[in-house]
Amino acid sequence: MQFAPAYHLILEGILILWIIRLLFSKTYKLQERSDLTEKEKEELIEEWQPEPLVPLVSKDHPSLNYDVVTGPPSHRIIVNGKECINFASFNFLGLLDSERVKLKALSSLKKYGVGTCGPRGFYGTFDVHLELEERLAKFMRTEEAIIYSYGFATIASAIPAYSKRGDIVFVDEAACFSIQKGLQASRSFVKYFKHNDMEDLERLLKEQEIEDQKNPRKAKVIRRFIVVEGLYINTADLCPLPELVKLKYKYKVRIFLEESMSFGVLGEHGRGVTEHFGVNIDDIDLISANMENALASIGGFCCGRSFVIDHQRLSGQGYCFSASLPPMLASAAIEALNIMEEDPGVFRVLRDKCKHVHKALQGTPGLKVAGEPLAPALHLQLENSTGSRTNDLKLLRAIVDYVRYNSRSQITMCVLSIRVVVTVEQTQEEIEKAAQCIREAAVKILK
Amino acid sequence: RSMSLITCCYSLHMNPPPQNHHASCTSLYKKPFVESFEETPLLVAVLTYIGYGILTIFGYLRDFLRDWKFEKCHLAREREEQKDFVPLYQDFENFYTRNLYMRIRDNWNRPIRSVPGAKMDLVERVTPDYNWTFEHTGKVLKDVINMGSYNYLGFAENTGTCADAASECTVKYGVGVCSSRQETGNLDKHEELEKLVARFLGVESSMVFGMGFATNSMNIPALMGKGCLILSDELNHVSLVLGARLSGATIRVFKHNNMQSLEKLLWDAIVHGQPRTHRPWKKILILVEGIYSMEGSIVRLPEIIVLKKKYKAYLYLDEAHSIGALGPRGRGVVDYFGLDPCDVDIMMGTFTKSFGAAGGYIGGKKDLVDYLRLHSHSAVYATSMSPPITQQIITSMKCIMGEDGTTLGQERLCQLSENTTYFRRRLHEMGFIIYGNNDSPVVPLMLYMPAKIGAFGREMLKRNIGTVVVGFPATPIIESRARFCVSAAHTREMLDTALNAISEVGDLLQLKYSRKNRHGSEGTDLFSYLESHQD
Numbered sequence: 006m007q008f009a010p011a012y013h014l015i016l017e018g019i020l021i022l023w024i025i026r027l028l029f030s031k032t033y034k035l036q037e038r039s040d041l042t043e044k045e046k047e048e049l050i051e052e053w054q055p056e057p058l059v060p061l062v063s064k065d066h067p068s069l070n071y072d073v074v075t076g077p078p079s080h081r082i083i084v085n086g087k088e089c090i091n092f093a094s095f096n097f098l099g100l101l102d103s104e105r106v107k108l109k110a111l112s113s114l115k116k117y118g119v120g121t122c123g124p125r126g127f128y129g130t131f132d133v134h135l136e137l138e139e140r141l142a143k144f145m146r147t148e149e150a151i152i153y154s155y156g157f158a159t160i161a162s163a164i165p166a167y168s169k170r171g172d173i174v175f176v177d178e179a180a181c182f183s184i185q186k187g188l189q190a191s192r193s194f195v196k197y198f199k200h201n202d203m204e205d206l207e208r209l210l211k212e213q214e215i216e217d218q219k220n221p222r223k224a225k226v227i228r229r230f231i232v233v234e235g236l237y238i239n240t241a242d243l244c245p246l247p248e249l250v251k252l253k254y255k256y257k258v259r260i261f262l263e264e265s266m267s268f269g270v271l272g273e274h275g276r277g278v279t280e281h282f283g284v285n286i287d288d289i290d291l292i293s294a295n296m297e298n299a300l301a302s303i304g305g306f307c308c309g310r311s312f313v314i315d316h317q318r319l320s321g322q323g324y325c326f327s328a329s330l331p332p333m334l335a336s337a338a339i340e341a342l343n344i345m346e347e348d349p350g351v352f353r354v355l356r357d358k359c360k361h362v363h364k365a366l367q368g369t370p371g372l373k374v375a376g377e378p379l380a381p382a383l384h385l386q387l388e389n390s391t392g393s394r395t396n397d398l399k400l401l402r403a404i405v406d407y408v409r410y411n412s413r414s415q416i417t418m419c420v421l422s423i424r425v426v427v428t429v430e431q432t433q434e435e436i437e438k439a440a441q442c443i444r445e446a447a448v449k450i451l452k
Numbered sequence: 453r454s455m456s457l458i459t460c461c462y463s464l465h466m467n468p469p470p471q472n473h474h475a476s477c478t479s480l481y482k483k484p485f486v487e488s489f490e491e492t493p494l495l496v497a498v499l500t501y502i503g504y505g506i507l508t509i510f511g512y513l514r515d516f517l518r519d520w521k522f523e524k525c526h527l528a529r530e531r532e533e534q535k536d537f538v539p540l541y542q543d544f545e546n547f548y549t550r551n552l553y554m555r556i557r558d559n560w561n562r563p564i565r566s567v568p569g570a571k572m573d574l575v576e577r578v579t580p581d582y583n584w585t586f587e588h589t590g591k592v593l594k595d596v597i598n599m600g601s602y603n604y605l606g607f608a609e610n611t612g613t614c615a616d617a618a619s620e621c622t623v624k625y626g627v628g629v630c631s632s633r634q635e636t637g638n639l640d641k642h643e644e645l646e647k648l649v650a651r652f653l654g655v656e657s658s659m660v661f662g663m664g665f666a667t668n669s670m671n672i673p674a675l676m677g678k679g680c681l682i683l684s685d686e687l688n689h690v691s692l693v694l695g696a697r698l699s700g701a702t703i704r705v706f707k708h709n710n711m712q713s714l715e716k717l718l719w720d721a722i723v724h725g726q727p728r729t730h731r732p733w734k735k736i737l738i739l740v741e742g743i744y745s746m747e748g749s750i751v752r753l754p755e756i757i758v759l760k761k762k763y764k765a766y767l768y769l770d771e772a773h774s775i776g777a778l779g780p781r782g783r784g785v786v787d788y789f790g791l792d793p794c795d796v797d798i799m800m801g802t803f804t805k806s807f808g809a810a811g812g813y814i815g816g817k818k819d820l821v822d823y824l825r826l827h828s829h830s831a832v833y834a835t836s837m838s839p840p841i842t843q844q845i846i847t848s849m850k851c852i853m854g855e856d857g858t859t860l861g862q863e864r865l866c867q868l869s870e871n872t873t874y875f876r877r878r879l880h881e882m883g884f885i886i887y888g889n890n891d892s893p894v895v896p897l898m899l900y901m902p903a904k905i906g907a908f909g910r911e912m913l914k915r916n917i918g919t920v921v922v923g924f925p926a927t928p929i930i931e932s933r934a935r936f937c938v939s940a941a942h943t944r945e946m947l948d949t950a951l952n953a954i955s956e957v958g959d960l961l962q963l964k965y966s967r968k969n970r971h972g973s974e975g976t977d978l979f980s981y982l983e984s985h986q987d
Contacts, residue, residue, distance in 0.1 A: 331810050
């Protein structure tokens with residue numbers, strides 16, 4: 006009995022010494038390969054050959070040599086030396102060669118010079134930027150707007166400013182490339198739902214709800230967003246905005262709407278898809294659009310409530326770390342906005358022309374028209390694919406070249422379809438002629 | 453970091469492993485490479501931390517008062533209908549913005565209403581509620597000396613050949629393009645510009661893009677992918693970091709401008725291969741900038757090229773600030789060191805700073821540029837550059853190259869170089885701590901303490917000089933600074949006015965921290981050597 010305590014003491018003493026040793030021992034890296042000699046390491050360095058920086062590109066790749074446009078890409082465009090009617094540039098309201106816009110840009114050039122030489126935070130904010138932001142906010146009837154100097158960077162900087170790692174974003178499958186880049190930069194969980202399929206989206210939202218109930222504390226901090234486009238650039242159809250708003254309130258998700266194609270096109274006054282459907286604009290958390298389509302300038306903007314937009318002034322990467330929009334381009338955008346506000350009739354003209362073109366292109370043998378009658382950029386897709394992507398592309402390109410050569414109408418390729426753009430400047434005859442030629446081309450090449 | 457006169461030396465017969473290399477006298481640098489980053493004085497560091505501590509405590513106090521409605525809350529609030537949604541912002545994310553940034557917010561986003569040249573007109577703003585909202589009084593502060601805009605060669609002007617050419621182009625082409633490069637957005641002007649840029653840089657071919665930021669973030673993913681390694685400098689710009697992240701490659705960071713750190717990373721990468729699988733890397737890319745805009749340091753290009761050739765890595769050089777601003781002929785950092793442009797695989801730069809326009813370019817071998825024409829996201833999805841901007845770049849570039857028949861370009865390059873040396877010498881003599889290389893037109897002046905950030909900006913504006921002050925998170929938390937950008941458009945008188953004002957404010961705010969021997973022979977000899985060797 007008396008020996009038991011000594012026994013204990015010794016055992017406990019050893020245990021304490023062991024613990025102290027473990028506490029003070031250094032950690033060691035497991036990945037250090039200590040089995041290579043210096044000579045072997047040198048040999049590895051000698052032998053290592055990197056891949057070439059870029060893989061070889063064949064000299065006769067069709068997209069390698071761009072078509073050269075001489076002069077402005079306006080209604081009558083000179084492509085590779087030939088004058089054509091422009092069915093390819095997104096100049097929906099024909100503001101690209103408006104004299105008023107050019108004069109305003111000139112006067113701005115004479116006052117401010119060309120570049121801004123700095124980001125918005127460091128003497129790159131001009132009074133024209135502030136004016137343009139106010140005008141856009143007033144036009145869209147929101148509290149605040151923020152301008153970016155490049156259309157692509159607008160939504161690609163806006164999404165990562167709000168959605169971070171761990172947040173969930175529900176995106177339509179047909180979302181455009183800049184949205185995809187924004188999502189990639191945000192590192193959030195991205196869940197794609199089938200194009201314009203509200204049931205699929207609801208299914209995903211319900212699944213997420215079930216997940217949330219398993220872990221309510223985590224669910225309280227994960228932000229959720231739905232990102233959709235007003236008019237999809239890839240498929241030329243509308244998103245069902247009223248249903249989306251209903252889903253928003255039912256599942257407590259915020260909506261980001263990308264309106265590059267529908268700003269200045271849809272709605273009675275050109276305010277976009279919210280006006281078209283009569284949805285209250287405050288229900289949409291963020292509307293983003295670029296000014297490179299209807300407004301015929303360069304850049305992009307986001308608008309919404311100050312609570313949402315003001316955050317981007319410090320955390321939108323394309324806003325804080327990039328030079329601001331050249332003031333002459335901002336002045337051109339303001340003048341374009343003036344023209345849009347003065348004459349709201351132009352939107353009805355554009356819509357009529359869109360319907361006309363849509364009808365004229367129906368019944369083209371071998372090609373089907375994809376897109377709403379209201380969409381100003383229609384897609385013509387092959388009805389029967391040849392099976393190989395390269396062959397499909399060759400056929401489509403042959404049609405484009407034929408149409409350009411024979412009817413002097415310039416249309417372009419877009420991924421796996423032909424895109425036909427409608428602008429207010431196209432006349433009835435020009436549209437008929439182009440449609441006729443496309444039909445001829447389809448018959449000849451696709452038979 | 454301590455002051456050292458580095459007359460560089462790098463041994464070409466290095467002993468691996470890289471820990472024990474020794475400098476031999478083989479000089480890779482044709483002229484002295486002098487950079488200094490004086491250490492923060494201990495007392496100043498302690499006071500700075502105390503300052504931030506006090507601000508944080510007050511921040512918590514004010515948040516408490518705002519939550520309990522003792523103080524009026526100016527922040528925008530969520531909609532009533534969306535109150536039960538998950539909050540869009542976490543409170544602590546915006547703590548810094550609400551409580552520290554708001555106090556000195558009037559130093560940034562100052563609106564101007566003239567050309568951002570050597571002198572500018574600022575719109576006067578007042579704030580009735582401590583920077584939460586601003587009102588424009590309608591008055592204009594005229595002829596404020598501009599030490600903040602990136603106008604290195606003075607091409608931000610509304611008169612002269614550049615402006616006239618851009619006006620003509622606007623009348624002929626309009627302002628917008630409405631299409632991407634691959635579709636109908638490729639104008640003849642773009643082709644002309646690309647050939648000119650290739651000639652300017654001395655490379656085979658080049659491609660231009662509409663935005664400098666987007667040039668990095670859209671082209672690095674086209675070149676690098678999974679299985680590649682990107683070695684990026686610690687202080688690289690956000691666009692480079694974003695491009696590297698979007699590419700999906702593995703990123704490793706080396707210490708700023710530190711060649712030993714870079715070599716160790718290269719060594720480890722090739723010897724050990726990819727993590728866990730140990731497969732060899734497909735490609736290794738070194739990502740550096742010409743001039744780092746927050747530090748004012750110039751990249752050690754000769755040493756990097758030696759390393760790159762030894763380890764067969766590729767080099768991506770971002771010359772956003774250095775193109776047009778460095779080098780006897782204005783061709784950037786490659787020209788400054790007298791190296792061969794073919795050694796740099798990918799030369800990238802922007803037109804915003806020295807050319808007074810907007811946009812970016814990438815130059816290199818023809819294969820590289822052909823590949824980018826096909827696979828760059830910008831060519832397929834983003835709009836091309838606006839025509840008057842393109843014309844401005846063409847005119848200013850021809851001017852710098854001397855092809856417009858005048859010597860204006862060469863004069864401006866010399867003026868910039870002289871201005872830089874003079875400005876740095878005077879600031880150094882006054883006793884301020886200045887970071888960076890002696891030849892870099894970007895001059896960071898250390899402020900350290902948070903209160904001095906706001907005070908410096910405001911005091912300089914009172915003396916009619918517009919400066920840029922930067923704090924956390926663009927810089928490390930105790931190293932806030934004021935950053936001056938010297939321009940060729942600044943005359944000696946303007947610089948003297950600015951320097952006198954800086955000295956006055958420096959005395960007022962006790963900013964002259966430098967403990968180096970300012971009046972000693974070593975310092976003046978070096979500066980006078982540099983000044984007398986201006987070509």
